[in-house]
Amino acid sequence: MKFRLCLVWFTFMAAPIAAQDPVTKVAVDVNKKLVKIFGTGGFKGLPSYGTGIMVSPQGHVLTVNNHILTTTMVRVHLYDSRILNAKVIFREPELDLAMLKIEGDIDFMPHYDIEEAKKQPLAENGDWIFASSNSFQIATRDEPMSIMHGVVAAYSELRGRRGVFEAPFSGEVYFVDCIANNPGAAGGALTNRKGQLLGIVGRELKNTLTDTWINYAVPVQAKIEFKREDKLVKVDIAEFVSESIAGKYRQSEKVARQDRGGYTGVVLVANPVMATPPYVEEVEPGSPAYNAGLRPDDLILYVDGELVSTIKLYREIMSQIPPGSEIKMEIQRGNKLESIKLKVLEPKKAPAVSAPK
Amino acid sequence: MARCFLLAGFYLSFCQLLVAQDLAAVLKAEKARIDVVNKVRPSTVAILIGGGTNGGTGVLISDDGYALTNFHVTQPAGPTMKCGLPDKVLYDAVLVGLDKVGDVALIKLLPKTPGQKFPFAVMADSDTVNEGDWSIAMGNPFLLATDFTPTVTFGLISGVHRYQYPSGVILEYTDCIQIDTSINPGNSGGPLFNMKGELIGINGRGSFDKRGRVNSGVGYAISINQIKNFMGHLKAGIDTDHASLGTLVTTQTESTGISKMRVSQILDESDVYRRGLDVGDELVSFAGRQIGSVNHFKNVLGLYPRGWRVPLQFTREEKDAVKKYDVLARLMGVQRKEVKDPGQPDPEGKPAPAPIDIKKLLGPKGPAAKYFIAKPGFANFYFNKQEKDRLMTAFAKHGNFAPVNGNWDVAAKSSLRLIREPITTKISIDEVKEGAGSKSVVKIGYGSSNPYELEPLKGSQEPLALRMPENSGGFNAALYVYHRLLTMGEKGFDQFHHGGVEPYYPPPADAREAKEVNWGKQRTLVEVLKTSHGPFQTKWYFDLKTAQLVGMEHRSADNEDPCEVFFSDYRDVGGRQLPHRIAVWHNDNHYGTFDVSGYKLAAAK
Numbered sequence: 001m002k003f004r005l006c007l008v009w010f011t012f013m014a015a016p017i018a019a020q021d022p023v024t025k026v027a028v029d030v031n032k033k034l035v036k037i038f039g040t041g042g043f044k045g046l047p048s049y050g051t052g053i054m055v056s057p058q059g060h061v062l063t064v065n066n067h068i069l070t071t072t073m074v075r076v077h078l079y080d081s082r083i084l085n086a087k088v089i090f091r092e093p094e095l096d097l098a099m100l101k102i103e104g105d106i107d108f109m110p111h112y113d114i115e116e117a118k119k120q121p122l123a124e125n126g127d128w129i130f131a132s133s134n135s136f137q138i139a140t141r142d143e144p145m146s147i148m149h150g151v152v153a154a155y156s157e158l159r160g161r162r163g164v165f166e167a168p169f170s171g172e173v174y175f176v177d178c179i180a181n182n183p184g185a186a187g188g189a190l191t192n193r194k195g196q197l198l199g200i201v202g203r204e205l206k207n208t209l210t211d212t213w214i215n216y217a218v219p220v221q222a223k224i225e226f227k228r229e230d231k232l233v234k235v236d237i238a239e240f241v242s243e244s245i246a247g248k249y250r251q252s253e254k255v256a257r258q259d260r261g262g263y264t265g266v267v268l269v270a271n272p273v274m275a276t277p278p279y280v281e282e283v284e285p286g287s288p289a290y291n292a293g294l295r296p297d298d299l300i301l302y303v304d305g306e307l308v309s310t311i312k313l314y315r316e317i318m319s320q321i322p323p324g325s326e327i328k329m330e331i332q333r334g335n336k337l338e339s340i341k342l343k344v345l346e347p348k349k350a351p352a353v354s355a356p357k
Numbered sequence: 358m359a360r361c362f363l364l365a366g367f368y369l370s371f372c373q374l375l376v377a378q379d380l381a382a383v384l385k386a387e388k389a390r391i392d393v394v395n396k397v398r399p400s401t402v403a404i405l406i407g408g409g410t411n412g413g414t415g416v417l418i419s420d421d422g423y424a425l426t427n428f429h430v431t432q433p434a435g436p437t438m439k440c441g442l443p444d445k446v447l448y449d450a451v452l453v454g455l456d457k458v459g460d461v462a463l464i465k466l467l468p469k470t471p472g473q474k475f476p477f478a479v480m481a482d483s484d485t486v487n488e489g490d491w492s493i494a495m496g497n498p499f500l501l502a503t504d505f506t507p508t509v510t511f512g513l514i515s516g517v518h519r520y521q522y523p524s525g526v527i528l529e530y531t532d533c534i535q536i537d538t539s540i541n542p543g544n545s546g547g548p549l550f551n552m553k554g555e556l557i558g559i560n561g562r563g564s565f566d567k568r569g570r571v572n573s574g575v576g577y578a579i580s581i582n583q584i585k586n587f588m589g590h591l592k593a594g595i596d597t598d599h600a601s602l603g604t605l606v607t608t609q610t611e612s613t614g615i616s617k618m619r620v621s622q623i624l625d626e627s628d629v630y631r632r633g634l635d636v637g638d639e640l641v642s643f644a645g646r647q648i649g650s651v652n653h654f655k656n657v658l659g660l661y662p663r664g665w666r667v668p669l670q671f672t673r674e675e676k677d678a679v680k681k682y683d684v685l686a687r688l689m690g691v692q693r694k695e696v697k698d699p700g701q702p703d704p705e706g707k708p709a710p711a712p713i714d715i716k717k718l719l720g721p722k723g724p725a726a727k728y729f730i731a732k733p734g735f736a737n738f739y740f741n742k743q744e745k746d747r748l749m750t751a752f753a754k755h756g757n758f759a760p761v762n763g764n765w766d767v768a769a770k771s772s773l774r775l776i777r778e779p780i781t782t783k784i785s786i787d788e789v790k791e792g793a794g795s796k797s798v799v800k801i802g803y804g805s806s807n808p809y810e811l812e813p814l815k816g817s818q819e820p821l822a823l824r825m826p827e828n829s830g831g832f833n834a835a836l837y838v839y840h841r842l843l844t845m846g847e848k849g850f851d852q853f854h855h856g857g858v859e860p861y862y863p864p865p866a867d868a869r870e871a872k873e874v875n876w877g878k879q880r881t882l883v884e885v886l887k888t889s890h891g892p893f894q895t896k897w898y899f900d901l902k903t904a905q906l907v908g909m910e911h912r913s914a915d916n917e918d919p920c921e922v923f924f925s926d927y928r929d930v931g932g933r934q935l936p937h938r939i940a941v942w943h944n945d946n947h948y949g950t951f952d953v954s955g956y957k958l959a960a961a962k
Contacts, residue, residue, distance in 0.1 A: 023513070024489030081649055082614030104614070130513075136564040136575055138519055138535060141616070141650045146515040147488055148537035148574050178537060179574030182564070 023149070026130060026195040031144040032110040034189060035061055036077040036134045037086070037100070039068030051133040051145065051188040052076065052100060053200065054111040059084075059102030060245050062114070062237075063187035065091045066168075066203055069098050076102055078109075081142035090244040094224040094252045095237060096168040097200070099244035112189075114241045117197040117220045123174065127152045131180035131217070133188025133201050145188070150178025158202075158216055167205065171224065173216040174199050181205065181215045190217035200237075208316075226252040262323030262344035265289040266300075271311045278314040292342035294331065301337070302330035323347065393493065393554040394509050399476035401495040401507040401548060402426070402466070403441040404450075406434040414496035414507065414547030415440065415464060416556060417477040422448075422466035423592070425584060426546030427561045428455055429528065431462040436737060437725040440466050441505030442475075451725040454591030455736035457527045458599035458691060459659065460561050461584055462546075462736075463591035467725055478548055481555035483580040486534060490514040494538045494560055494576075496547030507547070512538025520652040520659075521562065521577055526692055529599065531659020533577045534558045540576040549578040556581050583660050589858020589884065590662050594740030597857070598663040600688035603627025606640060606654055618648050620671075626916040628687035632945065634671055641681070642670040645877055663690035664896075665859055668876040684945070685862060685876045735854075745855040748884055749846065751904030756933030761958035762844035763788050769939075771803065773949040774869055775828070780804050782951060786840045788961050797840075799833040801826060813837045814891060823892065823913040830920030830943030835911040838895050839922070842888070849890060856885030861898050861908065863923050864942060871945035883907060905934065918944050930956045 033054045041048030052063035061076065068074065069088050076086045086100040123129065129152055132145045139145055154175040158167045174190060181204050188201035199217035206213050223236040228250065235252075243249035265287020269279045278300040283290045300308055304327050308314040321327060323346045331338050402415035402424050413430030417423070424440070431438065431452055440450045446469065454463040466475060492514055495507040502508065516535035523529030536549065540560045549558040558578030590597040605622035618640045623630050640648045643657045644667040661667060669686040672679050721729040732738035767784040783802045788795055796815075802808030809826045811833035812818075824831045841849040861883040868874050884904070886897040894915075898908040905927060912919040920943050924936035935956050941948040 022487065022490045024487040027487075027489035078614070081616065083610050083616060084614045138516060138521075138564070138575070140652055143518070143650070143652060144488055144516060146535060146537075146575065147513060148515055149513045179572070182573060182575065 023130060023147070023193065026191065026193065027132065027144065027147045029110075029195045030130070030132045030147070030189055030191055032079045033112050034079070034132060034134075034145050035086075035102075036137075036139060036141075036145075037061070037063060037068060037074050037187065038077070039074035040070040041068050047137065047183040049134060049137040049184045050186050051135075051184065051201070053187065053189055053197070054109050055099075055114055055241050056111055056245050057107055057109050059086070059104075059106040059109055060111075060241070061086060061100040061102065062200065062241060063098055063100060064168075064200065064203060065093055065096050065098040066186055069100075074100065076100070077141050079142060079144070083141065089247070090240070090249045090251065092224075092235070092240050092249070092251055094169075094226055095222060095235070095240060096202070096218065097237065097240060099241065099249075112197045114197075114220060114238045118236065118238045120196060120198070120220075122155060122219060122221065123152050123192060123198050125152050125154060128193050129174070129176055129178075129198060130191050130193070130195075131176065131178060131185070131188060131201055132191065133180070133182075133185035135180075135182035135185040135188070137184050148178045148180060150176045150180070153177045155219075158214075168203055169218055169222075171218070171222050173202065173218055173222075176215050176217065179213070179215055180217065181213065224252070228252065262318075262321060262325075263287070263347050264318070264342060264344055266294060268311055268314070274312075275310045278308055278311045288342040288345060292329075292340045293338075294329075294340060294342070295333070297333070299332040300329055301332055302328075304328055318344075390493075390511070390552070393550065393552060397478055397493070397548070397550055397554045398495065398507060398509075399443050400478040401443060403497045403502055403505040403507070404430055404434075404464075404546065405439045405441060405447075406430075409439075409500070412497060412500055413543060413545040414560075416495075416546075416548035416559070417442075417466070417475050418480065418556070419477050420474040422450075422468060422475050423453065424450070424464050424466060425548075425559055426462050426464060427559065428457050428460045428462045429561070430546040431455075431464065436721040436729045436731075437723055438464065439723075440464070441502075442466075443506050445504055447505075449723050449725040451721070451728045451739075452737050453740045454587075454594055454597065456584075456587050456591065456597045456599070456662075458523065458529050459579060459583065459587065460528045460530065461559065461579060461587065461591070463588075465728070465740075467728070478550070478554075478556040480581050480585065481551055481553070481557045483534065483557045483582045486514055486517055486551065486557050486580075488514050488516050488535075491552050492536055492538050492557070493550045493552070493554075494536070494540055494544060494547060494578075495550070496540065496544035496560065498539075498541035498543040500543050508544075510539040512536055515575065517580075518653075518656055519577065520656050528562075529655075529659060530562055530577050530579060532580055532583055532656040533562075534580055536560075536576045536578060537574050538576060539572045541572050544576075559584065586660055586665075587662055587857075589882075590856075591736075592740065593744040593855040593857045594735050594737040594742075595855075595857055596734055596736045598690040598692045600658050600661050600663045600665065601691045602629055602658065602669075602686065603689045604629060604634065606651065608651055616649065618650070618654060624689075627689055629669065629684070631918050632669070632684040632686055633682060634669070634684070634686075635673075638671045638673050638682075640669070640671050642668075644668060658688070661688055662857065662859075663688050664856075666862065667860070683872060683874075683876065685871065741855050745847075745853070745886070748855060748886065748899060748904060752899060752906065755903075755905055755927075756843075756935070758843040758933060758958075759846075760960055761933075763959040763961035764957075765840055765959070766957040767951075767953055768955045769951040769953045771949050771951045773803070774947045776803075783808070784836065784951075786836055797837055799837045799840075801833060801836075809833055811837070813893070820914060824917075824920075826948075828943060828946070829941055829948040830918060831911060831913055832920055832922070832941050832948065834893060834913055835895075835909060835920050835922050835941075838888070838890060838893050838911060839909065841890065842895075842897065850888040851891075852887070852889040854887055856887040856896060858882055858901070859885050859896075859898070863908065863925070864940070864947070866938075866940070866950070869947040871942075906936075920948075926952075930958070933958075 035052045037050040050068045052061035055062045072088045086102045089101045091098040132147045158173045186203045190199040199219045202216045265284035266289045267282035269281045280298045400417040405412045415424040415426035436452045440448045448466040450464045450466045494510045519533050519535045521530035547560050551557050560578045562577040564575035603624040604620050607621045608616045610616045620638050730738040765786040769782045770779050771782040772779050785800045787798045799811045800808040825833050847853045860880045862879040883898040888895045892913045896910045908923045910919045923940040926938040927934045937953040939951040
């Protein structure tokens, strides 16, 4: 019996995928399980399009919880040229994912079974990967997604550095050597050479210090922990998907990520031009800045000895200062120069994003 | 237990076998790849501009030195440039033809010794390329190669039949190939090969967006099949134009999610309007491809030069039924109207703009300069002359008509669409001397009735007279220019130039209406000669192999539906080949077929 098993296994393995065979079949198969999403955007260089992965025969679509879902209703283009509406039914900011449901009488859609996909072992460094997505909105309607190839460069934690780049997801991810994370690619499929789903292509992520971009995908096995009613809850993508489809997912309360470091109570003037100097518009009463004596119309010149000629520069520097530290500011008030010291506090909690009913 | 060990041992040897197999497969694939690279490398051209401070890439496509590149590469160079090949020799090259909208330029490298054969790449059928295929790009990114050896990159075809919007009117990438094969500035104009080493495209563009002008994993190559359609025009030195249909087509999505492409506006001077297309009609297929989106439509349009005819299928909702129409559409241009000869006032009476002196802007330099002639409407008129002279020399082998430049009498039996019985017909094309001047008179007489008579050059004629006989679109006038072409050649025309290569659709002998015909099946390619003489604008069609005249399309005013004449059944008449069957069509209808029983050709008195 074992012997026969061995033989079966042998015949299966004896046909290794040749290094140069076309991957057209994979491209075509994967494409059928993806949708093009059109939502909000189109301003400030933010694309109004994205990609989603079909996860049920009835038209449930898993995608990245990014700005194109600011509206609750989006348009999706299916591989078979249909254009339909879809509604955002659940979001999970900690996973940076959202679930859409295509409206209308829809069934028998080719899709990925996430429960099955998560049982696959993780891909290893150097394994071939393919990224299929609607990057740059090259495809519309029934035009197939773009597919690119690469290898897993690393499997590691995606850690954002304050102010340098803000990571929307904090767990372990696949870093890939192909330029997968282009505009509109978020929510695309990262697959192996058999077209099996390995992960979900992430957002565009730029390191502002080195002006480089990182390409990553969240693995289908990704898991998060959060407190729900004082109990520690663990949720993985498969659970998010199955509970969303069942209509009973309960979202975590996400602590809003601050991109401006700690809290000082300084409110600067509006920043309409490239080089607006950091004039103080307002100081929140009782805040560290208020207690240190900072007042409206003050001009901040130096922070910890660094010249801050513009609001942009001020924010960049402030974003790198961890809460709890004491900083020194040189300010100009009228014709006088003054020096103040203040303590940066923990950032305030922003209200959680709630899922639409 | 022993059996277990045995199995384990067996398993291990399996693994070793598999590793060895895998390794062999990888090595084999690697060797195949290296062989392909070595095979195609010699055809890759490093194009150097401004003494090598600027440049791009090209690829040789024939052993006599023709090479393809991007228009945006040659644009800063002007008509002459320097090209380095991987043999480390620097060649002089001259611009031959341009397709500014499609971002293609054809150049010609000058051989160092007469008759030198260049290595060249073989063109593939790029419609067989699929997403998921592998590809190889070669070129000169960042102008790295000081010894002209190209950089090789390898990657995946990410998508096919892609559409990328133009910048303004030019540089529109239609039906292009999307690759993740790395291309960077300097790769422009370079070849994209399939894994057999056949040329499938010309790399020219990337989605750079906010990452600066470097590879972002998304590059585009112009498909070689598109370039093949333009090749005849490019080789004839033409500054070619792309096509439009003269319609605005919009997508209507129904509640089921299915979309339809409907005509929302149409120009009444467009050819498709004359063919019967109207607002509200749904486009179904175009040039044999189904049309399901604006991108599909633009992709098809982008494949063809202006002036080409392509089959168009549309449907119209009529009362209770949806009726299907098949027509043959003439494509309009996108860039500009036909460039008139400098000095010729345009028909609206405005003075013609002074011709642009290209020499003043970017003069041809070096040894290649003698292969360049500037002329508006042409990238390099020198090559148009070459092509025209070659065609005319080949055509002259079918007979020298110069000695018979006088009266022609043609006896025929004609089957006219509007007359049931075949009818005896006498045609005469007379050159009448009157004092110092001469005049021409063309007569077509059916049976015993009064002949249709046209004196083509008589001043102030009714436009209707030039379109005689009725429903022919101007067969009298067509016969007049036909006689003129055969007996006088180039001397008989104001403008006389090669018009590249076009598809040609001779209707079946028994067809009487265009809608009965499957035009896709009739298609063949022909060489085109374009002439004008007085008000008469004529396109002449020549067989690609024999250079025999197979047809003509004739009109006496812009935007007028032409008289189409099809020549066949060529037979010898006193050492000259003449057609013994002449079919005339106009406005999608058969006018008549003339079976010639005798020609009498006389010298001018």
